[in-house]
Amino acid sequence: MSETKNIMIVGVGGQGSLLASKMLGKLLLSQGYDVKVSEVHGMSQRGGSVVTYVRYGEKVYSPVIDKGTADFIISFEKLEASRWISYLKKGGKIIVSNQEIDPMPVIIGAATYPENLIEKMKAAGADVDAIDALNLAMEAGSPKAVNLVLMGRLSKYFDATEEAWMEALEACVPPKFLELNKKAFALGRDA
Amino acid sequence: MKQLMLGNAAIARGLYEAGCCVVSSYPGTPSTEVTEEIAKYDEVYCEWAPNEKVAMEVAFGASLAGKRSFCGMKHVGVNVAADPLFTVSYTGVNGGMVIVVADDPGMHSSQNEQDSRHYAKAAKVPMIEPADSAECLEYTKLAYEISEKFDTPVFIKTCTRVAHSQSVVETSERVVPEIKPYEKNIAKNVMMPGNAKKRHPVVEQRLVDLSEYAETSPLNRVEMGDTKLGIITSSTSYQYAKEVYGDGASILKLGMVWPLPAKMIKDFASKVEKVVVIEELDPFIEEYCNSIGVEVCGKELFPLMDEFSQNQIAAIMGKDVPEGITLDENIPVRPPVMCAGCPHRGMFYTLSKNKCTVLGDIGCYTLGAVAPLSAMDVTLCMGASISSVHGFNKALGEESQNKTVAVIGDSTFMHSGMTGLANIAYNQSNSTVIILDNSITGMTGHQQNPTTGYNIKGDPAGKINLEALCKAMGFERVRVVDPYDLAETDKVLKEELAADAPSVIISRRPCALLKTVKAKPALTCNPDKCKSCKMCMKLGCPAISMKDNKAVIDKTLCVGCGVCQQLCKFGALEA
Numbered sequence: 001m002s003e004t005k006n007i008m009i010v011g012v013g014g015q016g017s018l019l020a021s022k023m024l025g026k027l028l029l030s031q032g033y034d035v036k037v038s039e040v041h042g043m044s045q046r047g048g049s050v051v052t053y054v055r056y057g058e059k060v061y062s063p064v065i066d067k068g069t070a071d072f073i074i075s076f077e078k079l080e081a082s083r084w085i086s087y088l089k090k091g092g093k094i095i096v097s098n099q100e101i102d103p104m105p106v107i108i109g110a111a112t113y114p115e116n117l118i119e120k121m122k123a124a125g126a127d128v129d130a131i132d133a134l135n136l137a138m139e140a141g142s143p144k145a146v147n148l149v150l151m152g153r154l155s156k157y158f159d160a161t162e163e164a165w166m167e168a169l170e171a172c173v174p175p176k177f178l179e180l181n182k183k184a185f186a187l188g189r190d191a
Numbered sequence: 192m193k194q195l196m197l198g199n200a201a202i203a204r205g206l207y208e209a210g211c212c213v214v215s216s217y218p219g220t221p222s223t224e225v226t227e228e229i230a231k232y233d234e235v236y237c238e239w240a241p242n243e244k245v246a247m248e249v250a251f252g253a254s255l256a257g258k259r260s261f262c263g264m265k266h267v268g269v270n271v272a273a274d275p276l277f278t279v280s281y282t283g284v285n286g287g288m289v290i291v292v293a294d295d296p297g298m299h300s301s302q303n304e305q306d307s308r309h310y311a312k313a314a315k316v317p318m319i320e321p322a323d324s325a326e327c328l329e330y331t332k333l334a335y336e337i338s339e340k341f342d343t344p345v346f347i348k349t350c351t352r353v354a355h356s357q358s359v360v361e362t363s364e365r366v367v368p369e370i371k372p373y374e375k376n377i378a379k380n381v382m383m384p385g386n387a388k389k390r391h392p393v394v395e396q397r398l399v400d401l402s403e404y405a406e407t408s409p410l411n412r413v414e415m416g417d418t419k420l421g422i423i424t425s426s427t428s429y430q431y432a433k434e435v436y437g438d439g440a441s442i443l444k445l446g447m448v449w450p451l452p453a454k455m456i457k458d459f460a461s462k463v464e465k466v467v468v469i470e471e472l473d474p475f476i477e478e479y480c481n482s483i484g485v486e487v488c489g490k491e492l493f494p495l496m497d498e499f500s501q502n503q504i505a506a507i508m509g510k511d512v513p514e515g516i517t518l519d520e521n522i523p524v525r526p527p528v529m530c531a532g533c534p535h536r537g538m539f540y541t542l543s544k545n546k547c548t549v550l551g552d553i554g555c556y557t558l559g560a561v562a563p564l565s566a567m568d569v570t571l572c573m574g575a576s577i578s579s580v581h582g583f584n585k586a587l588g589e590e591s592q593n594k595t596v597a598v599i600g601d602s603t604f605m606h607s608g609m610t611g612l613a614n615i616a617y618n619q620s621n622s623t624v625i626i627l628d629n630s631i632t633g634m635t636g637h638q639q640n641p642t643t644g645y646n647i648k649g650d651p652a653g654k655i656n657l658e659a660l661c662k663a664m665g666f667e668r669v670r671v672v673d674p675y676d677l678a679e680t681d682k683v684l685k686e687e688l689a690a691d692a693p694s695v696i697i698s699r700r701p702c703a704l705l706k707t708v709k710a711k712p713a714l715t716c717n718p719d720k721c722k723s724c725k726m727c728m729k730l731g732c733p734a735i736s737m738k739d740n741k742a743v744i745d746k747t748l749c750v751g752c753g754v755c756q757q758l759c760k761f762g763a764l765e766a
Contacts, residue, residue, distance in 0.1 A: 038356040040218055040351065082522050090516075107736045107737075109728075114521065123319065
C-alpha cells in the first residue's frame with residue numbers, strides 16, 4: 001500500500017487558505033487518490049493562526065497531520081511558517097510567502113516579530129522555498145490571489161499535468177476571476 | 192459520482208436523499224454548514240430558528256405532522272434544547288426526526304468541552320456517530336429508518352474533525368417516503384402525568400429493543416486483525432487507531448454509541464488478549480464496558496481533554512513517533528482578534544475608558560476581552576449577560592449599577608437575551624443592557640436572524656424591531672448609538688449609567704465583513720504629524736502597528752472606519 005502523503009496549508013485567518021485546499025483536494029481526487037481535507041472554521045478565522053490539512057494516498061484514515069510528517073507546508077506568512085515548521089518531515093519542503101503580518105501581541109508591544117526567520121528555518125535543516133507571493137499576486141491583479149501564486153509554486157514539485165491543475169482551478173473559481181487566478185498561478189510556478 | 196464533501200455537507204446530502212422535508216436549526220460551530228447546505232435544496236423547507244429549543248420543537252411539530260424533520264446544533268445547543276428533548280423521547284415521533292449535535296473537542300470555537308453522549312443516555316434516545324463524510328451520508332439515511340422503526344428521535348453526533356473534514360462520498364437520488372397521516376393520540380402525545388407514566392415503560396422497552404438492534408446493526412462492526420490487542424473505538428479515534436495499527440490490532444468500531452451492544456463487546460473482548468478503549472473526552476464507552484464486566488483500559492492511558500491524533504495514540508501505546516524540525520525561536524502567539532473596522536471596537540473602547548464592569552456573552556464580541564481592550568469581565572453562555580447583570584446589581588446595588596453593563600449581540604439577544612430582559616423589566620434592577628446590533632450572526636459566518644429582515648435563503652422575511660420590543664417590555668430608556676462615533680457613544684453610555692432607571696443601549700452598525708457594507712479608502716499615517724503617543728494603539732486594531740516609533744496603517748486591512756482618527760489629537764491619521 002502506498003504511503004499517505006501530507007500537505008499543510010498555514011496562514012492567518014482570512015488569507016484564502018480554504019480556496020487553496022479546495023483546489024488541491026479536487027486535483028488529488030482527479031489523480032485517483034483517496035483524499036481527506038481538514039479545516040477549522042469559526043473563531044480562529046478572525047485573524048488568528050489557521051491550519052488546513054490535506055492528506056492523500058491509496059487509503060487515508062486520519063484527517064489530521066502530526067509533527068514530523070508533512071511532505072509539504074505551504075505558508076501564507078513567515079511567522080506562521082515558523083510556528084508550524086516542526087510538522088515538516090525530514091526531507092520535506094516548505095513554501096513560504098515572504099509576507100509579514102504582525103500578530104496582536106506584536107502590535108501592542110508585548111512581543112517582537114522575530115528577525116531572519118527564513119535563514120533560521122534553513123539553518124534548522126528545513127528545505128525552504130521563499131517567494132514574494134504578495135507582489136506576484138498584485139502583479140497578477142489582486143493581493144487576494146496569493147493562494148494561487150502559492151499553488152502555482154507547489155505545482156512545480158508535483159507530478160500532475162498543468163491541464164489537471166487548470167481543471168481543478170476552473171472548478172473552484174468563478175469565471176470572472178479565472179484569468180487573474182491563472183496568471184497568478186503561472187507567476188508562482190515560474191518565479 | 193465520487194466527490195469530496197465536508198462532513199456537514201454529507202449530512203445535508205443524506206437529509207436530502209432521505210426525503211427530509213422540514214429543517215429548523217440555530218447556527219453553532221461546528222454544526223452550521225449542515226443547515227446552510229440543506230438550504231440549497233429547494234425541495235426542503237429550511238429555516239434559522241431563534242434558538243435550539245425552538246428549532247427542536249419545530250422539528251418535533253413537523254414530525255408529528257408526518258414528515259421527516261431535522262434540527263442541528265452544537266454541543267452546548269443541546270443544553271438549550273434539553274427540555275423538549277427529554278419529553279420527545281416519551282412521545283416518540285410520527286415522521287422520522289433526526290438531531291445533529293456537533294461536539295468540539297479541543298474547543299476550536301466553544302466555551303466548554305462537554306461530551307454530548309451523556310445526553311443520549313440521559314434522554315434514552317439512540318445516538319449514532321459517523322467517522323467520515325461517507326458515513327455521515329449513509330448514517331443520516333439510516334437514522335431516519337431507526338427513528339421510524341423504533342418511534343424515537345435519533346441523534347447523530349459529530350465532532351469538529353468529522354464536521355469540518357472533507358472526504359470522498361458517492362451520492363444517490365432523493366427518495367421521499369410516504370407521508371404518515373397525522374392522527375390525534377392524546378395518550379401518546381399529551382405528556383401529563385397520567386399519560387407520561389404509561390409512556391415511560393414504552394421508552395424503557397424501546398431501549399431494550401434498540402440494544403438488540405445494536406448487536407446486529409451495520410453501524411457496529413468488528414475488524415479482526417492481530418488478537419494481542421483489541422481496540423474499542425468510534426468516530427475520529429477509529430481513524431487514528433487505524434492509521435497507527437492497520438491490521439496490527441483487532442478493532443470494534445462503534446457507529447452507534449447509545450445504546451451499546453453488550454453481547455458484541457463481550458464477544459469481541461473474549462477473542463483478544465487485552466482491550467483498550469480509545470475515545471475522546473469522557474470515558475463513556477469505557478464505563479459501559481466496566482458495567483457489563485468487561486475489563487478494559489481507557490482513561491488510565493488517554494487524556495480526558497482535547498482532540499487526539501495518530502501520533503499521540505502511537506506514543507501512548509509505546510510506539511516510535513517521528514520528530515520534526517525544531518526551531519530555537521520564541522514565536523509570538525496569534526490569537527483571533529476583532530477585525531479591522533469591527534463596529535464592536537468603538538463600544539468596547541468606550542467601556543474600557545469608562546472602567547466599566549462588563550458582563551459579556553457569546554459571539555465575535557467575546558473578543559472584546561482580548562488585550563489591549565480587555566473590556567469584558569465574564570462570559571458564560573448564550574444570554575447570560577443580561578440575567579447576570581441583574582443579579583450583580585441586585586447584590587451590590589448602588590455600588591455597581593452606575594458602572595456595570597451587559598453586552599450581547601443581536602442574534603444572541605434573540606436566542607435567549609429577551610427572557611433576561613423581561614426579568615429586569617419585571618423585577619426592576621437599575622441595569623444597563625447594551626445590544627451590539629451588527630445586523631447579522633457574525634461568529635458562525637454570517638447567518639440571518641429575526642432582527643435582520645432576511646431568511647436563510649436571503650429572501651425578505653419578518654423583522655423584529657429591537658427598540659419597539661424593549662419599549663413594549665416597559666423600558667422607557669432605549670437609546671440607539673453608532674459605535675463609530677466615539678463622542679456620542681461615550682455621552683450616551685455615561686447618561687444611561689447615571690440614569691435612575693433600567694435602560695437599553697442599541698449599538699448599531701452592520702458587521703464590516705458584510706458584502707453589503709462598502710469599505711472606505713484605507714487611512715494613512717502622516718509620520719511628520721505622528722507624535723508616537725500611541726493613543727490609536729489602545730483600540731487593538733489589527734490594521735495599526737508601530738514601526739520605527741510611528742503609527743503605520745496596513746492598507747490591505749484598513750476599511751477606513753475612522754475610529755482611530757477620533758483618538759489622534761494631532762491629526763496624523765489621514766483619509
